[in-house]
Amino acid sequence: MKLIDKMVQLKINDISINVERGTTVLDAAEKIGVHIPTLCHLNLEDFGVVNKSASCRVCVVEDENTGRLIPSCAQEVYDGMKIQTDSLKAVMGRRTNLELLLSNHPNDCLTCVKNLDCELQSLAYELNIKEIHYQGEKMKHPVDITSFGITKDTNKCIMCRRCVTMCNDIQTVGVLGALKRGFDSVVATAFHLDLNQTSCTYCGQCVSVCPTGALAETNDSPKVWRALNNPNKHVIVQVAPAVRAAIGEEFGYEPGEILTGKVVSGLRRLGFHQVFDTNFAADLTIIEEATELVDRIQNKKTLPMLTSCCPAWVQFIEHQFPELLDVPSSCKSPHEMLGVLAKTYYAQVNNLDPKDIVMVSIMPCTAKKAEAARGELNKDGLSDVDHVITTRELARMFKEASIDFTKLPNDEFDNLLGESTGAAAIFGTTGGVIEAATRTAYEMITGKELKEVDFKQLRGIEGIREAKVNIGDLELNIGIAHGLGNARKLLQDIRDGKSHFHAIEIMACPGGCIGGGGQPYHHGHTDILLKRQQALYDLDASMPRRKSHENEMLIKLYDDFLGKPGGHLAHDLLHTTYSAKERI
Amino acid sequence: MRNRILDTSTLDKELLKQLDAFIDSLEGDKQEHLIHVLHKAQDLFSYLPQNLQLYIARKLDLSGARVNGVVTFYSYFNEKPVGKYIISVCMGTACFVKGADKVLERVLELTGTSKNEMSSDGLFTVKDVRCIGACGLAPVMTVNDKVYGKVKPKDVDDIIRHYRSIQYESK
Numbered sequence: 001m002k003l004i005d006k007m008v009q010l011k012i013n014d015i016s017i018n019v020e021r022g023t024t025v026l027d028a029a030e031k032i033g034v035h036i037p038t039l040c041h042l043n044l045e046d047f048g049v050v051n052k053s054a055s056c057r058v059c060v061v062e063d064e065n066t067g068r069l070i071p072s073c074a075q076e077v078y079d080g081m082k083i084q085t086d087s088l089k090a091v092m093g094r095r096t097n098l099e100l101l102l103s104n105h106p107n108d109c110l111t112c113v114k115n116l117d118c119e120l121q122s123l124a125y126e127l128n129i130k131e132i133h134y135q136g137e138k139m140k141h142p143v144d145i146t147s148f149g150i151t152k153d154t155n156k157c158i159m160c161r162r163c164v165t166m167c168n169d170i171q172t173v174g175v176l177g178a179l180k181r182g183f184d185s186v187v188a189t190a191f192h193l194d195l196n197q198t199s200c201t202y203c204g205q206c207v208s209v210c211p212t213g214a215l216a217e218t219n220d221s222p223k224v225w226r227a228l229n230n231p232n233k234h235v236i237v238q239v240a241p242a243v244r245a246a247i248g249e250e251f252g253y254e255p256g257e258i259l260t261g262k263v264v265s266g267l268r269r270l271g272f273h274q275v276f277d278t279n280f281a282a283d284l285t286i287i288e289e290a291t292e293l294v295d296r297i298q299n300k301k302t303l304p305m306l307t308s309c310c311p312a313w314v315q316f317i318e319h320q321f322p323e324l325l326d327v328p329s330s331c332k333s334p335h336e337m338l339g340v341l342a343k344t345y346y347a348q349v350n351n352l353d354p355k356d357i358v359m360v361s362i363m364p365c366t367a368k369k370a371e372a373a374r375g376e377l378n379k380d381g382l383s384d385v386d387h388v389i390t391t392r393e394l395a396r397m398f399k400e401a402s403i404d405f406t407k408l409p410n411d412e413f414d415n416l417l418g419e420s421t422g423a424a425a426i427f428g429t430t431g432g433v434i435e436a437a438t439r440t441a442y443e444m445i446t447g448k449e450l451k452e453v454d455f456k457q458l459r460g461i462e463g464i465r466e467a468k469v470n471i472g473d474l475e476l477n478i479g480i481a482h483g484l485g486n487a488r489k490l491l492q493d494i495r496d497g498k499s500h501f502h503a504i505e506i507m508a509c510p511g512g513c514i515g516g517g518g519q520p521y522h523h524g525h526t527d528i529l530l531k532r533q534q535a536l537y538d539l540d541a542s543m544p545r546r547k548s549h550e551n552e553m554l555i556k557l558y559d560d561f562l563g564k565p566g567g568h569l570a571h572d573l574l575h576t577t578y579s580a581k582e583r584i
Numbered sequence: 585m586r587n588r589i590l591d592t593s594t595l596d597k598e599l600l601k602q603l604d605a606f607i608d609s610l611e612g613d614k615q616e617h618l619i620h621v622l623h624k625a626q627d628l629f630s631y632l633p634q635n636l637q638l639y640i641a642r643k644l645d646l647s648g649a650r651v652n653g654v655v656t657f658y659s660y661f662n663e664k665p666v667g668k669y670i671i672s673v674c675m676g677t678a679c680f681v682k683g684a685d686k687v688l689e690r691v692l693e694l695t696g697t698s699k700n701e702m703s704s705d706g707l708f709t710v711k712d713v714r715c716i717g718a719c720g721l722a723p724v725m726t727v728n729d730k731v732y733g734k735v736k737p738k739d740v741d742d743i744i745r746h747y748r749s750i751q752y753e754s755k
Contacts (some may be wrong), residue, residue: 049719180656190641190648191589191634198648582590584638584648 204517
């Protein structure tokens with residue numbers, strides 16, 4: 001009998017179903033294949049993210065028992081409920097609510113960054129809106145272009161609060177909130193501060209869930225076009241690990257297809273002089289980071305050591321835990337390392353003036369844009385990286401240049417800074433960096449060959465994971481967190497002296513870089529992220545070399561130029577410093 | 585570079601101490617008491633400047649956006665300095681249909697200020713507020729803690745004159 005108590009019987013569109021008590025009408029309808037349009041609703045099940053603000057009212061359906069329209073995303077089922085999702089009342093109700101949302105929208109779709117990728121626009125099509133019967137007063141907020149990573153155009157906001165959920169509940173950064181009330185209400189920073197005045201990490205998770213063009217990456221492609229069209233510049237590009245596993249989605253490929261070769265040839269078509277692989281620098285990062293970890297363990301220095309590849313995470317610790325700035329590795333992130341090497345080593349070999357080199361990074365990330373602008377990351381006054389564009393911006397550049405991505409041949413990266421191992425391939429997913437570092441640290445510490453390179457205990461998708469790895473006599477305790485809220489928990493333990501880890505990998509975005517703020521929009525389908533993750537592990541498995549220290553170009557780089565890992569020149573070029581920042 | 589709005593040196597140290605003592609005396613989850621704390625802070629400082637809001641955010645381990653969100657949600661809270669007399673004109677439905685807008689218009693005219701601003705003589709701040717729960721007296725306005733019911737625009741003259749004169753007398 002108890003089992004039955006748990007269940008609720010109801011009818012949706014005259015179809016009887018039994019669902020568990022507590023189920024929403026939306027979820028119940030989905031079980032029987034009845035589609036209800038939604039807008040503010042967001043459920044990233046695999047990452048424990050649910051936005052159920054019921055603010056847009058687009059998902060209203062008719063409850064026949066009461067004759068009322070109810071928001072299906074938030075309303076729970078009850079016994080004897082009778083729902084009509086397609087009654088005239090429900091259809092007109094949805095349409096009215098959508099028209100009201102559109103009544104004060106700028107409607108500049110033709111030139112909007114989200115054109116054809118906008119959930120509001122798609123709904124207007126789906127609900128067959130041909131006329132907007134209400135003309136409301138338009139908002140007149142200034143567009144915030146103050147930050148390097150994110151552009152915020154509040155006038156396009158529909159108050160769905162998805163970004164607020166991401167910024168507060170998932171990332172615990174707390175920069176965005178809802179201010180004021182009624183017609184004046186607005187999603188904004190405290191006191192409408194410019195983003196660059198706040199403790200925004202530029203992780204871009206707000207961007208990745210924004211249904212409209214209210215939050216978007218800062219568009220840097222015009223700067224790249226200008227560089228490409230400047231005959232005096234030698235323009236070099238590099239591609240991050242997670243980009244190759246996602247860019248296909250912009251051109252109709254199934255999620256999780258690795259398209260490195262096409263990206264490389266496409267970049268050559270765009271006119272880049274050299275196409276390098278950030279994966280090369282990922283291998284380099286591993287050598288430097290593993291060297292640092294071994295040094296910290298053997299010489300009893302500060303532990304745990306935290307990975308430092310993720311710029312949003314670095315920004316987070318600077319603002320939120322300024323007392324812990326000795327725990328992150330001092331290693332620059334891979335693309336910064338590649339940038340400085342392009343302007344030193346590569347310039348030297350090719351007799352180029354570093355001033356004439358423009359370094360462009362293709363990243364899955366909005367925070368990398370802000371990272372490239374950091375004052376610490378330069379050599380002799382030249383920024384290591386000049387411009388960062390996201391996976392989405394690159395896809396737009398291909399389209400703009402009328403390059404048919406699907407027909408591009410497969411090319412190889414340019415050598416010198418183009419070779420990579422399987423260890424680098426997995427940098428783009430949560431758990432990947434620490435697995436790559438473990439492979440190298442194992443051989444560094446034991447001096448023996450590591451036969452089984454797959455550390456499956458480090459893989460997965462749970463927000464916080466921990467694993468033990470035996471390296472000779474040493475039992476290495478490894479922690480992994482993705483999502484800044486999860487990172488915060490591990491950091492609180494470190495601050496309270498309760499952390500037992502030797503090393504911790506942190507990535508700001510749920511899933512790691514595969515779910516970065518600059519990746520093709522997943523529109524709530526987290527299975528896409530899992531496919532991208534699997535693709536990177538498959539790529540790793542398919543590589544002839546799977547340990548960073550076996551990268552032959554890398555060995556040559558140390559022999560010819562850098563000296564020894566962690567040595568003087570390596571430290572000068574490849575390591576950085578952090579500074580305490582305020583929390584607002 | 586230290587951000588200007590994080591600088592609490594402009595806040596009265598004695599009042600801050602009192603605010604700290606109030607926060608320390610709160611039991612349970614202090615974050616749940618945000619509205620209490622804001623009330624107390626406004627009682628002490630008369631308004632809630634940005635640096636005070638951020639000070640409270642830090643004390644309660646809340647984000648600045650969260651605190652500012654609550655402060656801007658309730659018309660009771662002042663973000664700007666306020667006059668000696670705060671005139672609140674109720675704009676709830678009942679008051680509105682009984683002509684509260686005309687009352688507000690007259691108040692603004694006589695005090696020579698605009699909504700939510702302090703008059704140049706520092707005497708008045710005029711606010712339009714949400715329903716204050718005295719619909720039977722509509723239209724209603726309050727001056728500090730004193731309630732005036734069934735106010736007609738022409739009554740406003742006497743009320744304002746009264747506060748100007750007691751101000752004059754106390755000088």
